[in-house]
Amino acid sequence: MSTGKRLAKRSIIGTRVCAPGEDGIFYSGVIQSVKTPNDQNDFEINMDTVYSVRFDFASKKCPSIKREFYGSEIIGPGFQALSNFRLSPGQKVFLTYNGREISGHIVHHNTLVDEVTVSINPPGHEGVIELKKRLEEIRLLESRKSARLMDQDTDFARLADMAADRKRASSTTIEVPIPGSRKRRTSNSHDDFKEDQMNECTAALVLMSLSCSPNSSLNGSHWMDQPLSPSASFSDCASWRSGTPSPPLSESGNSGIWGSVGTDEGIVLDEDYYDEHPRKRKMNRTLFQCTWPGCMIITTTCDSIEAHVRNAHLGPRREKSISDNGYDEDTDFDDHEEEFYYTEIELEEAYSPPTLSHRDMARPPHEDPEYQKSLLNSSLPLNRRYASAGPINIPKNSNTNVPWSFSATNAPTSAASPVKHLKLSFSAPTSKLPSSPTRRIRGETKKCRKVYGMEHRELWCTQCKWKKACSRFGD
DNA sequence: TTTGCCGGGCG
């Protein structure tokens, strides 16, 4: 046994990590191979060990930009902790903003006071916001969305019928969460949404397109193989996309398998399908939405959104910012700037309350200072976002059934009801509203415990300490 | 099995 940290997995190969580029900025990638000088077993991370990292961004143009690093240079599970580094301005990071993971860039990292200034550009928000965070609050890699659904049930009914049925009917709805994190894999991101950052128009359209256009794929792959009932649709594909155990290395997280797309106009559907595993998994279908001010174009692939951003907004590629790195060879990989201008939307099958009402019942917002705080940060002008929906229009009288009021403008219900998700129920006449459970459904993200671990219980929010609903990451 | 947290108990 050496002093290295032990990895959770048997092999490090495939682990998602971040390693420094020549510009001092960390880029995400995947461990490709390991060279261990003295024969140690590869379960141990040894600082003399050299790891070959394939960077994600290489995957597009140049399928293999790899470089080798010592373990001491790498940040990631089993490697160095982020806290051992000082982040350079321009470093791309992920953080939880209004309950949702979004990406941002380091403006300044003051190691003395553990204060990281991060600029973010939340979808739906014009311009850039600067946040001050502690290092522990930010991540270099996207987090993974947990399989758990968020606390969603829908009920207005519940208002009337609080104590009735405890069982939750299975949902026949599809949730469209907001874009927030880009290239999110599947996330454990604390996604609960204090508000809606997504343009519901967009969401609705996307949903409809998804459910109505079996031919959307260009390359013969179907994003859904089976003729599902419209509402059941998203449930089958899997999305691992994460640094999870031995990922299928065929695609490195963000561009990979996805075919590419056609146009920049509005929604472009094509395939990313995640193969189904022997066992069923929940599908989170990911779409990419341009965040360029005034542009809300959505595509289904990372490639295509980047192409869109580049073509429509950034102009021709040229050398810039991220320096002259010539990783390994003279690959002319691009500067990645596109990444700054789009975000990811996940569609997942879930139950989503249009408001936070149920939560409010569990714990009135006014009783929850942390929630209040976050509310302050989160008031986004929904209608504005409608206005900026660009090419996307929501068909007014489609057969899409929207049983809930889903726009903030329709829901004058006080500050406590920011719309978190757009929830649409596809026509199935038999679809029923979830019954009114008394117990909160498990959120996807209640997690001081998860985030800080048992060993840092002191960092948990009070509620978590008391085994109550988390007030930090909860909805 | 793990995790989130409700419901309820105790001081």
Next chain:
DNA sequence: CGCCCGGCAAA
């Protein structure tokens, strides 16, 4: 109240 925890339910 603040705090703790048994135990349920979802995953």
